[in-house]
Amino acid sequence: DGNVIQTKKNKADGSITFDAIEYNAVGEHTYTVREKAGNDTNIDYDTMNAEVKVKVTKDAATGLLSTAVTMPADTEFNNFAVAPVKTRFDFSKALSGRTLKDGEFSFQLKDANGTVLQTKTNNASGVIAFDDLTFTNAQVGTHKYTVEEVIPETKEAGMTYDPMKAEVTVTVTKAGHTLTATKALPTDTEFNNTFTPVATQAQFKFT
Incomplete structure (x- = not known):
């Protein structure tokens, strides 16, 4: 529904780590990860919308929930400094x-x-x-x-x-x-x- 759940910044090595999300019921969830463009007009910010899917299932024998995460093919946001x-x-x-x-x-x-x-x-x-x-x-x-x-x-x-x-x-x-x-x-x-x-x-x- 477009609500912002988390906002994170990249680390020095470029990695972006989001907090774990807790699930209490079986279901399928879809999330979109996108970069929030900055104010530097000399940088082209990546406009990619990366879709992540999480499927929550339940083991019939144990009753335990488990998750399967499907990541997009492209998980790297690429920005470019545009030279004058x-x-x-x-x-x-x-x-x-x-x-x-x-x-x-x-x-x-x-x-x-x-x-x-x-x-x-x-x-x-x-x-x-x-x-x-x-x-x-x-x-x-x-x-x-x-x-x-x-x-x-x-x-x-x-x-x-x-x-x-x-x-x-x-x-x-x-x-x-x-x-x-x-x-x-x-x-x-x-x-x-x-x-x-x-x-x-x-x-x-x-x-």
């Missing part, structure tokens, strides 16, 4: 009009809510390298991000900044107890700025 999965991606920076400097421009990685997760700068070769993104068992699904250049309040004279907001999608899937992260980058992953030298003057005078 990581993925990463790079963008690039190009500057026309003069040589690009290491760490010259800043770029932000934002989540779907607009929260800044990472801020990185370009290197002298134009590479913008973001750190790994890590996903756990509870994060199976689709995750969307944007990458955009930080346009300073005080802009450099002659500099035109790229307003592009590049969208990145990471899809986390699960096969068995293994996570996989698949990234989808936009066609354009290069931020392009243009530097136009400010006009200057030269003055000379004869007498």
